[in-house]
Amino acid sequence: MKKRLLTSIISSTLFALTATSCLATVQAAELSFAHIETVGTSTIEASADMAIINVAVAVQADNAKAAKDKADEAVSQFMQRLLKAGIDKKHIQTANLQLNPQYVYVKNEPRKLSGYNANRQMTVTVMDLTSLNDILDSALVEGINNVNNIELKSSQEAHLITQARQAAINDAKQKAQSLAKGFDEQIAGVWEVRYFPQQSHQPEMYRASMKMNADVSQTYQQGQITISDRVEAVFRLK
CATH class of the missing domain: 3.30.110.170 (Protein of unknown function (DUF541), domain 1)
Known part of the structure; x- marks a missing residue:
């Protein structure tokens, strides 16, 4: 049984080497x-002349409902500001809610639930760089508290x-x-x-x-x- 297996492996290896050799010969012949x-x-x-920004709101509350409501409210208010600023709705994308329980750990004691963390992200395509800084400022006003990325594009x-x-x-x-x-x-x-x-x-x-x-605002346009x-x-x- 072992002899047959060894013979099979040797045969397969020789075939692979022959095939590789033939391929190399063909390639060499093609360029001869x-x-x-x-x-x-x-x-x-x-x-x-445009930018794609990814921002997020991260909030904490005592219970899951309160955390969700805070995150949804921030996203909703920021979206309204974007629409009023002339941003096309197709250029606004919102991610689903991420809701995670938060615990307090004390040595030799069971973990205790301390509240919930809610996170929602938004991706906005800004077609006019001159309005970018104002849009980011309005995000801050509405509770959007993280800028994950700003990608300048043409x-x-x-x-x-x-x-x-x-x-x-x-x-x-x-x-x-x-x-x-x-x-x-x-x-x-x-x-x-x-x-x-x-x-x-x-x-x-x-x-x-x-x-x-103001200095940051200028860098976007450069x-x-x-x-x-x-x-x-x-x-x-x-």
């Missing part, structure tokens, strides 16, 4: 011609991503043409393209408990986003 491999990269910076992000991709392609082509010219060769065409989409980089401008001032892309290409030579 004069070629140039280049990597094209690009980086585009743009001014932010409303033209899709267009910028397309621009970055084309710039990366152009960079790969220019490098290939320059290299070919340097070796007195000519490009016959593209043989293979390897592309992995990149992610844009938006700065997180603020992460802390709510505390606004934010920059960076969009990078990369493409790898194999060019066949004539």
